[in-house]
Amino acid sequence: MKKEFEIGQIIFQPMNGVRGILLAREKTPHNSYYDKAVIYCFFAPHNSGLCGRTLTLSVGDLKVFP
Secondary structure (H helix, E strand, C coil), rough: CCCCCCCCCCCECCCCCCCEEEEEEECCCCCHHHHHHEEEEECCCHHHHCCCCCCEEEHHHCCEEC
C-alpha cells in the first residue's frame, strides 16, 4: 500500500518518536520503496539535538500524527 502524505501535515516516526512537519517528498523514479520525506523536526524525545533541524527519513517508517 502506497502512503500518501500532504505537505504541511504533522507526521511522526514511531520507532524513535520523532515528530515534524512534512516539507517535501523525494520520489525515486523506479522503486517507491526508497521514497524519502523531508521534515522539519519539532520534537525528538531521545535526541533533543534533532529539534529545529530538517531531516530526511524513509516514507515507510512514517505515520500521520493522530
